[in-house]
Amino acid sequence: MKEIDSISSKQAQMRKGLLGYAVLCSIKNDEGYAATILANLKKADLLVVEGTLYPLLNRFLREGLLQYEWQESKSGPPRKYYALTEAGTATLKELEGTWKSLVKSMSKLN
Amino acid sequence: MKEIDSISSKQAQMRKGLLGYAVLCSIKNDEGYAATILANLKKADLLVVEGTLYPLLNRFLREGLLQYEWQESKSGPPRKYYALTEAGTATLKELEGTWKSLVKSMSKLN
């Protein structure tokens, strides 16, 4: 009952933060702004609300995983369009591995 | 952006509470006491520590999902051996479904 190896600690992070993984996935496949991301997650039956998404996006920006640029809209205020940075792409790749291994872990329990 | 259907809300519960699902799985397949459960989770590469497990077990007891009986040990204090109640078995079955659907959701995101 002592050392915490890095794999397990990443899985711990994955347990929480599943949503973050989902958000990064969505942005990878479909760059867009907040409403787009919410729609993608909803399509996948993952319910997320604005109050959850915005803090998450801003955290990822601070961490350098995402970048954005303003784009004008034909029907309303301008939008922040998000894209993965290089670091974001790398992190996402890691998270994919972690997710797979978490699924595997759960299947070991039957 | 209004109603939260019960499926999505269960998935929200699943995101958190993944650990709870794992613990119930472990008990289903191998009734035992705290150390047994920790060992099973570790075997599946899910790291959990005592300070996380005990509150969880006690919550499940309060919720009527688990029951326990004291058993003497040859080498130390008596142990609480846990088993699923009927309600626990039913809940676990539900959680299995929710887990599968969560995995499916994640796969939809690619």
Next chain:
DNA sequence: AAAAGCTACCTTTTATTACAAGGTAGTGGG
């Protein structure tokens, strides 16, 4: 039979997460 040490149980404190709710501001239509 007293001390030391282990095993087992449990609680308290702290950080993080997700959500609900509320708030600001730019844009276009009437």
Next chain:
DNA sequence: CCCACTACCTTGTAATAAAAGGTAGCTTTT
């Protein structure tokens, strides 16, 4: 020019997990 809508963001609250610390029974050792 005002209203409604869209889009962004913040604040406050509840739950979760982890770290750390604490109590007590049982065995072994002396």
